[in-house]
Amino acid sequence: MTTHIKNIPEAGVPFPISEYGRRLERVTAAIEKAGLDALLVTSHGHLRYLSGYHGFGAYFAPFPLIVIPGRQPIYVVREFEVSTVQAESWINDIVPYAQQQDFAPVCAEVLRRYGLQAGKIGFELGCWNLAPADVNGIQAHLPDMEVADATRLVASVSAVKSPLEIQAMREAMALTDIVVRTFQSSLREGVEEVQVCMNIQQELFKAGGTLYEAPTLVFGERTKLSHGSPSRNALRKNDPAIMEMAGVPKHGYVAGLVRSAVLGRNPETESLHSLAEEALEYAISVIKPGVTTGEVDAAARSVITRSGRPKVFRHRTGYQTGIHWLERGNLSLEPKAVERLEVGMNFHMPMLLFSETGRICGCSEQVVVTDSGAEILSSTPHTLYYA
Template identity: 65%
Template structure:
């Protein structure tokens, strides 16, 4: 059963013009053709939002699948419970509903048959969230002739290059991030708690009519030894460090930033921060169209290697940004990554280092690749803030 879309006047939740989503879908379909696929089944929430406007969160329980086939309109397979939300917040005309989780494979398989894809090469986002091995195996059992191809990177490769409209969203998101960071810096004082500072940040961002990414790091003192630590009622005291990783959001476009503060003096983390700045600036200098993701990563690692403290850096140098901060399968600045940088790409480069005493400390920048190199989107300096 296909449920037709309703009046465009009820699409109040779709943030961009319909033409923007059609442009994105067409570019993805071109990539489908280049990959010699007959269709693409998109399930990652960030990619669904990029291609339809719908945020995809209704798929937390069972997969939502956007099926893209060259030469025909896209079809969205979703839970019946969420059909009205998909209509209100998305721009796909053809919606095929199912009621219970165990029905997804049967409904999707039936649709693939009707589209003539039961024995064709269909791309699946096997390396992303929101499609489980059980979903894939159930479809393969129902359609034994289906040729499932891993297309994890396909939508990400298109979404990596931002349109002017998307860059506007990234700049507006970064303005909110900068506001959050300035509030953090002004709020750090002796005996204030992490939760008090986070509440102050929320208040200021709310006053500005903005929103924050739902998961933020905010840690004081000994808790800077905790990766991805969320705010708790923990006080900061004199001669202790503080670090935040936070991102403003505009229509799903998140602009993350890492900033650090020392209340008084803390030589161990101050030394880490100095090295993180050197590595960050080396990575930024290496960014230009035509270089590989590996080369940018190597620039940061070489700066750290010269310090004779190579074990302080234990993660990738950065990653592609845009809709959905934590999507798997996106372009990554890491060793061996062969992806080539292009004008219009945006990256978050968090250089967070580990001290021998276990502290995590550092800074980051959010950059846009231009024909001249890297443009830093933040207006907040990445130098260490002393409170």
């Protein structure tokens, strides 16, 4: 591992430079196949995938990594963040801009420098961290530039993970399994959601990990909240409990899980969870190379339809994951999706169902597509836990 800035604790890229070279080579091939002259990568997850830098400094203007076939990538970043980008990425060519209004002219000048002022340039138009004003600003300086939507380009490459990435997902799952076991062992009458969350954070700290931001952890009536954050709400007898959380290792890969529990008995939760398990297991059973993402989603929906309770399922069956939890624009297991599964793809499959009273329960798995089907990464069962 190498960085431009030395002797900074916990800095540097988490993988060998050769791994980033492999990723860049595959993205470059995809750029050429798409007929693009260059690609501006702006989503945080895709920036981290290609450079090592987490990208979070780009909170008021983009930090595009400009990928041009035949050249080393160029990072256009805010001047304030240059030292962090140098320390946490392997990119050598870093071009700074000072203020938000400087972004568009500086980025346009970089493109012009490489003769791309009239080129066909790919932008991640459907991802976070790129506003219409950013694209319009660059185009105002380069009126002959052709803007192309390259939202899925990096996603389609990063969907197929290398052996190093699969190992990273295993390490992430080992931490998330600690989250699940601590969640389950903490459930008792009177315990508050925030107390359980604190227990989880302590166990992750001991294991060398951290808790992924914005955890979902709710009890009782608060299970009606689809992404409810922990509160001072206490668990009562026969209450349901649900979590969607993940432990995060230093390299930043995330393997989140959904797990549900009941303190005592709760027929409504038990019935719905049984259906969630059946739908999840059937969807996993159809996974194999060549199957489309839409066919996996259809498998889950067929179970829900046969149950006679179609309104309990209100979302997609799963999505590509890895660096961070997910990125907008990544592959999705949803109706009519046409991407074909390949060996090495990794998906989070949260089967979350809504009861007739509005409560949510369910379960999930993280799966890796293999030659023969799907490998489940978690060692904690997705069955309903009785506390």
